Amino acid sequence: DSLNVLACEDGGDGLKCPACTGTSRRERHFRKARIGAPFLLGGILPTLLEYAPDGERPQDHPYRGRRLLTFSDSRQGTARLAAKLQQDAERTVMRGLIYHHVLRAAQGGAVGDTEQIEKDIADLEKALQAPMPESAKGPLKEMLSRRREELQTLRKGKPVSFEELQLALAQEGQDFQHILRAYQAYARDTFGGHDGARMLAGMLLVREFGRRPRRQNSLETMGLVALSYPKLEQITTSPAEWQARSFSTEDWRDFLKVAADLPVRGGGSLDVPLDWRNWPGVRFSRNWLVAADKEDGARTERRWPQARRSGSQSPLVRLLAYLLKVDIESPYGTDAVDYLLVAAWEDLRRVGILSLSAAGYVLKLQDLAFRCMSVGWVCPVTRRFLDTAVRGVTPYLPRQQADATVQCERVDLPVYDAAFGGESDPLRRIQRARAWIANQPQLLAFREEGLWSDFNDRAIELSPYFSAAEHSAQQPAELLAKYDKAFKDGRLNLLSCSTTMEMGIDIGGVQIVAMNNVPPHPANYLQRAGRAGRRQETRSAAVTLCKSNPHDQTVFSNSRWAFDTQLPAPVISLNSSVIVQRHVNAMVLSQFLSDFLANSAQDLSKLSCGWFFESADTGPASRLITWCSAYRPGSHTNLEQGLRRLARHSVYEGLHPTALLTRVAEEMAVIADDWINEWSALIAQEGTASPADRSDPALKAIAHQKRRLSDE
Numbered sequence: 001d002s003l004n005v006l007a008c009e010d011g012g013d014g015l016k017c018p019a020c021t022g023t024s025r026r027e028r029h030f031r032k033a034r035i036g037a038p039f040l041l042g043g044i045l046p047t048l049l050e051y052a053p054d055g056e057r058p059q060d061h062p063y064r065g066r067r068l069l070t071f072s073d074s075r076q077g078t079a080r081l082a083a084k085l086q087q088d089a090e091r092t093v094m095r096g097l098i099y100h101h102v103l104r105a106a107q108g109g110a111v112g113d114t115e116q117i118e119k120d121i122a123d124l125e126k127a128l129q130a131p132m133p134e135s136a137k138g139p140l141k142e143m144l145s146r147r148r149e150e151l152q153t154l155r156k157g158k159p160v161s162f163e164e165l166q167l168a169l170a171q172e173g174q175d176f177q178h179i180l181r182a183y184q185a186y187a188r189d190t191f192g193g194h195d196g197a198r199m200l201a202g203m204l205l206v207r208e209f210g211r212r213p214r215r216q217n218s219l220e221t222m223g224l225v226a227l228s229y230p231k232l233e234q235i236t237t238s239p240a241e242w243q244a245r246s247f248s249t250e251d252w253r254d255f256l257k258v259a260a261d262l263p264v265r266g267g268g269s270l271d272v273p274l275d276w277r278n279w280p281g282v283r284f285s286r287n288w289l290v291a292a293d294k295e296d297g298a299r300t301e302r303r304w305p306q307a308r309r310s311g312s313q314s315p316l317v318r319l320l321a322y323l324l325k326v327d328i329e330s331p332y333g334t335d336a337v338d339y340l341l342v343a344a345w346e347d348l349r350r351v352g353i354l355s356l357s358a359a360g361y362v363l364k365l366q367d368l369a370f371r372c373m374s375v376g377w378v379c380p381v382t383r384r385f386l387d388t389a390v391r392g393v394t395p396y397l398p399r400q401q402a403d404a405t406v407q408c409e410r411v412d413l414p415v416y417d418a419a420f421g422g423e424s425d426p427l428r429r430i431q432r433a434r435a436w437i438a439n440q441p442q443l444l445a446f447r448e449e450g451l452w453s454d455f456n457d458r459a460i461e462l463s464p465y466f467s468a469a470e471h472s473a474q475q476p477a478e479l480l481a482k483y484d485k486a487f488k489d490g491r492l493n494l495l496s497c498s499t500t501m502e503m504g505i506d507i508g509g510v511q512i513v514a515m516n517n518v519p520p521h522p523a524n525y526l527q528r529a530g531r532a533g534r535r536q537e538t539r540s541a542a543v544t545l546c547k548s549n550p551h552d553q554t555v556f557s558n559s560r561w562a563f564d565t566q567l568p569a570p571v572i573s574l575n576s577s578v579i580v581q582r583h584v585n586a587m588v589l590s591q592f593l594s595d596f597l598a599n600s601a602q603d604l605s606k607l608s609c610g611w612f613f614e615s616a617d618t619g620p621a622s623r624l625i626t627w628c629s630a631y632r633p634g635s636h637t638n639l640e641q642g643l644r645r646l647a648r649h650s651v652y653e654g655l656h657p658t659a660l661l662t663r664v665a666e667e668m669a670v671i672a673d674d675w676i677n678e679w680s681a682l683i684a685q686e687g688t689a690s691p692a693d694r695s696d697p698a699l700k701a702i703a704h705q706k707r708r709l710s711d712e
């Protein structure tokens with residue numbers, strides 16, 4: 001077998017696409033063929049969690065209380081991974097719930113009807129093959145056409161309205177309740193109370209369907225659920241210019257569906273409640289649609305597409321220009337396209353898909369509905385599924401069209417045969433779904449073309465929800481303690497850790513550890529891998545993702561690196577005066593505080609910099625400086641003996657303890673002066689503000705810095 005490779009080089013005018021001949025100077029025609037670590041971990045870690053053992057009381061905890069530790073050497077990477085895993089877990093669960101609720105509505109009493117119609121179609125086709133006059137075939141052909149339309153409508157399934165699906169999701173069980181409690185912890189005003197579950201269900205529906213992405217994964221692009229507009233069924237006629245081009249009313253409804261998907265929903269003219277917009281994880285800024293001929297528009301207004309104004313910039317303009325076979329640069333082509341755009345604008349308003357408000361037109365959530373996809377179109381540009389394509393033409397046409405970038409491929413999509421797998425037990429439900437997926441021959445071809453992925457499988461399987469959190473030194477100690485307890489109890493399934501979990505924390509029952517990169521040293525690897533299998537577990541596993549860098553690739557080529565590498569014995573250098581002085585300072589400070597607080601009620605665990613430095617003349621810092629400077633030999637025999645032992649074999653060997661104490665006084669004086677100067681500067685800045693400015697953000701920042709400086 002041979003593979004032909006077409007190499008393209010930049011000759012100075014940008015890379016040229018061999019399919020549409022467009023250049024990449026202004027548009028991004030070429031995408032990097034690179035899979036990043038976050039994407040890989042999004043698939044690896046849930047799979048590892050699936051094979052972790054159940055925790056205690058599995059029915060009461062997310063993902064049956066299973067637990068997994070992950071390690072990253074980057075603190076930012078630790079936080080990003082935890083946030084991504086949490087969002088992915090929510091999306092996966094919600095996609096599964098949405099798919100199965102829509103599937104249940106579609107399958108309600110439809111199986112028997114479908115079988116009967118298929119039998120009728122087979123009988124009519126057989127009857128038409130028998131010899132008979134053409135006049136007798138006419139009624140049979142009409143009947144066959146009607147039955148085929150009925151079958152196609154039935155296969156599309158009964159659409160579920162937004163409100164019905166929102167209510168069904170709000171009444172879901174344990175997994176949805178886990179998500180609800182997590183959101184209530186952040187926004188109880190929005191998601192608390194008796195209506196909180198319905199509000200959360202609506203927000204998560206908007207997150208999945210608020211906009212139709214071009215390439216990103218969603219239930220629409222994955223070919224599982226299509227969003228529809230039931231009011232389009234009221235369209236029974238099409239414009240004269242449309243009919244003159246031999247297009248049908250059904251084609252016109254398809255075009256209106258695309259128009260509602262792209263400039264309306266895709267442009268942000270969806271009526272999303274204000275309380276929801278901070279929580280989807282993606283930006284949802286609402287705007288209002290106005291007529292194309294409106295002269296002056298506000299920032300929150302968008303004009304309806306118009307060829308005369310925007311030329312070929314609008315995808316809707318390019319689609320119409322291609323369907324009508326007109327040149328958008330010519331006056332005739334511009335008029336023909338704008339005539340149909342105005343007709344689409346009027347029809348969408350007339351049937352109520354675009355609802356009028358004081359600021360303009362928006363698409364109401366109650367005008368949305370959902371159905372399962374049994375037939376789809378493979379877009380040649382995005383390589384994602386489309387539920388609607390006018391005459392098979394992709395709505396994502398490039399500026400310069402070619403046959404390879406225009407026509408979509410019509411495909412039949414498999415629809416699961418039983419909503420929720422007909423099972424109440426999650427484990428049996430997953431097993432049944434996997435057996436069904438394995439028996440779908442067309443899915444193998446979809447996988448090879450990158451059209452079907454594990455995300456599709458998880459939606460059909462209805463994968464369980466799991467919770468994830470960041471465990472790093474940047475988190476407050478109280479929050480880390482809360483995470484540790486939740487993880488031990490099984491309420492938290494996955495901890496994304498920096499080096500904070502390498503040592504000093506003993507958690508039993510953990511059998512799997514994942515490392516998101518190769519640790520810098522074998523000792524780090526052994527410490528992290530040692531977090532698993534600490535309580536006489538029969539087995540444990542450590543999985544490491546090796547990235548494309550020299551260190552990781554070297555370890556990948558020698559997986560016994562951590563065990564075969566000889567660890568050097570620790571070496572302590574006493575030739576650094578800075579290091580030795582720090583130890584001297586610590587010993588002297590310990591002795592001073594022991595004497596100073598001997599008869600005091602001060603809590604030794606609550607000493608702060610404010611208490612130590614603030615009183616410049618009489619405070620503990622000033623007394624320490626005086627005590628060290630005026631030290632008389634023989635006053636503290638134990639201290640002098642300790643300082644001599646500490647200085648032995650170091651750069652300070654031979655110095656008298658009095659000299660060491662003098663150095664302590666000098667360093668403490670410098671530190672105290674720096675602290676007092678910073679504190680005085682903050683006091684001065686605070687004093688320049690009037691009482692009316694207490695709510696000023698700058699003043700709040702000063703107060704925060706004072707607390708930080710004083711409470712350390």
